Amino acid sequence: xxxxxxxxxxxxxxxxxxxxxxxxxxxxxxxxxxxxxxxxxxxxxxxxxxxxxxxxxxxxxxxxxxxxxxxxxxxxxxxxxxxxxxxxxxxxxxxxxxxxxxxxxxxxxxxxxxxxxxxxxxxxxxxxxxxxxxxxxxxxxxxxxxxxxxxxxxxxxxxxxxxxxxxxxxxxxxxxxxxxxxxxxxxxxxxxxxxxxxxxxxxxxxxxxxxxxxxxxxxxxxxxxxxxxxxxxxxxxxxxxxxxxxxxxxxxxxxxxxxxxxxxxxxxxxxxxxxxxxxxxxxxxxxxxxxxxxxxxxxxxxxxxxxxxxxxxxxxxxxxxxxxxxxxxxxxxxxxxxxxxxxxxxxxxxxxxxxxxxxxxxxxxxxxxxxxxxxxxxxxxxxxxxxxxxxxxxxxxxxxxxxxxxxx
Amino acid sequence: xxxxxxxxxxxxxxxxxxxxxxxxxxxxxxxxxxxxxxxxxxxxxxxxxxxxxxxxxxxxxxxxxxxxxxxxxxxxxxxxxxxxxxxxxxxxxxxxxxxxxxxxxxxxxxxxxxxxxxxxxxxxxxxxxxxxxxxxxxxxxxxxxxxxxxxxxxxxxxxxxxxxxxxxxxxxxxxxxxxxxxxxxxxxxxxxxxxxxxxxxxxxxxxxxxxxxxxxxxxxxxxxxxxxxxxxxxxxxxxxxxxxxxxxxxxxxxxxxxxxxxxxxxxxxxxxxxxxxxxxxxxxxxxxxxxxxxxxxxxxxxxxxxxxxxxxxxxxxxxxxxxxxxxxxxxxxxxxxxxxxxxxxx
Numbered sequence: 232x233x234x235x236x237x238x239x240x241x242x243x244x245x246x247x248x249x250x251x252x253x254x255x256x257x258x259x260x261x262x263x264x265x266x267x268x269x270x271x272x273x274x275x276x277x278x279x280x281x282x283x284x285x286x287x288x289x290x291x292x293x294x295x296x297x298x299x300x301x302x303x304x305x306x307x308x309x310x311x312x313x314x315x316x317x318x319x320x321x322x323x324x325x326x327x328x329x330x331x332x333x334x335x336x337x338x339x340x341x342x343x344x345x346x347x348x349x350x351x352x353x354x355x356x357x358x359x360x361x362x363x364x365x366x367x368x369x370x371x372x373x374x375x376x377x378x379x380x381x382x383x384x385x386x387x388x389x390x391x392x393x394x395x396x397x398x399x400x401x402x403x404x405x406x407x408x409x410x411x412x413x414x415x416x417x418x419x420x421x422x423x424x425x426x427x428x429x430x431x432x433x434x435x436x437x438x439x440x441x442x443x444x445x446x447x448x449x450x451x452x453x454x455x456x457x458x459x460x461x462x463x464x465x466x467x468x469x470x471x472x473x474x475x476x477x478x479x480x481x482x483x484x485x486x487x488x489x490x491x492x493x494x495x496x497x498x499x500x501x502x503x504x505x506x507x508x509x510x511x512x513x514x515x516x517x518x519x520x521x522x523x524x525x526x527x528x529x530x531x532x533x534x535x536x537x538x539x540x541x542x543x544x545x546x547x548x549x550x551x552x553x554x555x556x557x558x559x560x561x562x563x564x565x566x567x568x569x570x571x572x573x574x575x576x577x578x579x580x581x582x583x584x585x586x587x588x589x590x591x592x593x594x595x596x597x598x599x600x601x602x603x604x605x606x607x608x609x610x611x612x613x614x615x616x617x618x619x620x621x622x623x624x625x626x627x628x629x630x631x632x633x634x635x636x637x638x639x
Numbered sequence: 640x641x642x643x644x645x646x647x648x649x650x651x652x653x654x655x656x657x658x659x660x661x662x663x664x665x666x667x668x669x670x671x672x673x674x675x676x677x678x679x680x681x682x683x684x685x686x687x688x689x690x691x692x693x694x695x696x697x698x699x700x701x702x703x704x705x706x707x708x709x710x711x712x713x714x715x716x717x718x719x720x721x722x723x724x725x726x727x728x729x730x731x732x733x734x735x736x737x738x739x740x741x742x743x744x745x746x747x748x749x750x751x752x753x754x755x756x757x758x759x760x761x762x763x764x765x766x767x768x769x770x771x772x773x774x775x776x777x778x779x780x781x782x783x784x785x786x787x788x789x790x791x792x793x794x795x796x797x798x799x800x801x802x803x804x805x806x807x808x809x810x811x812x813x814x815x816x817x818x819x820x821x822x823x824x825x826x827x828x829x830x831x832x833x834x835x836x837x838x839x840x841x842x843x844x845x846x847x848x849x850x851x852x853x854x855x856x857x858x859x860x861x862x863x864x865x866x867x868x869x870x871x872x873x874x875x876x877x878x879x880x881x882x883x884x885x886x887x888x889x890x891x892x893x894x895x896x897x898x899x900x901x902x903x904x905x906x907x908x909x910x911x912x913x914x915x916x917x918x919x920x921x922x923x924x925x926x927x928x929x930x931x932x933x934x935x936x937x938x939x940x941x942x943x944x945x946x947x948x949x950x951x952x953x954x955x956x957x958x959x960x961x962x963x964x965x966x967x968x969x970x971x972x973x974x975x976x977x978x979x980x981x982x983x984x985x
Contacts, residue, residue: 278918316918320874321778333667347777351870354780417776 264338273331291559374609394426411463534593679903684856690894693829698755700881706858736854778872892941
């Protein structure tokens with residue numbers, strides 16, 4: 232152990248002296264935001280505005296970093312995580328990214344939230360060669376073309392992977408399903424719908440009706456009525472939390488009783504199912520990939536206990552039962568692992584470390600790994616497990632299903 | 640020193656500071672100053688309209704947005720060099736300002752304000768719907784402007800000087816405009832329309848004209864602002880932006896040229912610092928600072944500057960009708976209104 236530590240120390244010492252001579256890795260001199268004592272990370276989250284429920288993700292991530300720091304940090308470096316509010320508005324995310332890079336001189340951006348926000352800053356960050364690691368959005372864009380944006384990676388399973396898993400589930404369990412789809416009319420909704428339509432091609436599963444809504448719509452009653460009238464026996468619900476709740480409530484009041492598949496984005500027990508009443512959500516199918524902090528299934532799990540204890544200790548404001556908090560904690564654990572595996576303290580070395588990851592993260596479901604492979608596989612998590620709501624809790628079903636967003 | 644000599648000296652100091660500024664700050668700060676300079680152009684435009692001619696616009700954010708999109712679309716879709724998009728943005732906005740100025744001939748005060756408010760409310764929605772042109776909610780990214788090699792400047796410094804040069808030009812033009820016959824006509828319209836008409840001021844021409852010029856300033860400001868940030872989306876131009884412009888002209892000083900600088904610095908920096916103090920209370924802090932500011936400096940920054948220079952120099956500047964006009968303004972307009980009220984009451 233001591234020998235290992237000494238080696239590590241020597242190695243880091245060598246790394247430093249090499250840099251003067253324009254050492255390997257392509258980075259050259261030491262990068263901003265990293266010293267022997269500190270690694271500065273930055274993030275942009277909606278702390279205000281309509282999407283401010285996501286702030287729990289930042290709280291969970293901070294708890295993880297504080298927990299790691301309390302154990303001595305990563306290779307002796309303490310992680311500082313500076314977060315700024317963007318109110319879920321892309322222009323503010325751009326201003327925040329510039330401030331974090333140019334003024335606060337962070338080493339990397341971590342887990343910036345929202346598809347439009349990350350699209351707004353990814354050109355800038357890649358021009359500046361600043362890592363935009365593990366963004367908090369499931370768009371399939373983040374891993375689709377690694378060569379054009381080498382400094383950007385997703386984290387959670389992307390929407391195409393998720394769609395393929397639903398298609399797979401139907402092909403196995405309801406091979407002649409007639410599916411009615413409700414989807415949000417933006418990049419997120421079209422990503423998932425496109426993935427699903429591609430995956431059912433050539434099978435007995437058919438999309439018989441699809442309706443869209445705008446995020447600004449007050450209700451979706453007329454869309455649901457049209458879908459119900461289509462004669463479909465399966466409902467694929469591609470919506471964000473507010474509309475997930477509306478859809479469940481509207482269907483509960485109607486006499487349409489389809490098999491209800493609800494996408495992961497809308498599957499929050501506290502935000503969605505509780506307000507509409509658990510009895511109305513019984514039998515809904517969805518997917519997940521990390522351990523649900525609200526489920527008794529994991530109450531005695533070691534990783535879960537560690538998570539809950541440390542959130543209480545380091546971020547007492549945060550609610551450990553909120554799955555967003557667990558999300559932030561788990562994503563941050565992945566970041567810690569990537570920093571730990573860096574061969575030298577440079578931004579390029581961080582990207583090398585991320586793009587060659589193959590690791591287990593304790594809060595992910597057993598059997599789900601973070602695995603990337605250079606330019607050929609730009610998606611960190613590409614497996615999920617089906618779950619069904621039993622009227623009180625989400626219950627995991629069957630095995631973990633792998634589904635790569637891009638076929639090799 | 641008399642006020643006559645004090646003024647050029649003060650402007651000299653401002654210009655000197657502005658030129659030295661980018662060499663003492665990091666790229667992000669320089670970017671903020673660039674944006675403040677762009678905002679200052681728009682604020683100056685609004686001040687011409689509100690401060691000098693007394694017409695209220697709650698919709699200058701819309702002209703700012705129009706200029707921004709005119710520039711961005713010219714750059715990305717038409718391949719126009721970014722500097723040439725400034726006159727395009729200015730012309731498009733001048734035309735829009737001319738059209739919106741038409742109702743100003745019939746409507747006054749709150750009624751005109753409501754028309755312009757309607758435009759400001761509709762703007763973000765229109766941008767979202769016209770997504771073929773504007774990129775909709777996804778917004779548009781612009782390539783970073785790079786400094787030419789001969790300048791020896793960093794990219795952000797180069798863009799700062801470009802913006803500063805355009806701003807300086809726009810300030811000088813505005814200064815000449817308000818100092819001469821046009822300025823006197825505008826102030827006359829503001830203070831008493833009937834009297835102005837009696838003196839031979841063509842109300843329709845001046846009212847529409849000042850609307851168009853004011854919109855052009857906002858458009859050029861919007862274009863430079865967007866070029867500096869390199870990204871624009873509907874959320875860049877919320878309703879609050881139009882009110883920020885109004886706050887800026889009052890903070891800087893109504894019916895002043897220099898006030899636009901201080902007003903723009905205020906709306907660029909105070910919200911950022913407010914968010915640093917406490918993210919959840921940013922709005923409260925910003926609002927509080929604004930209220931405090933108005934209590935302490937009711938005449939805006941330029942009101943304070945005037946008070947200081949007039950105690951040092953001759954108390955009544957005989958040389959400077961404009962300063963007098965500006966000084967009277969907040970009070971002056973209100974006095975005129977009060978006088979009218981009194982007449983009506985009798």
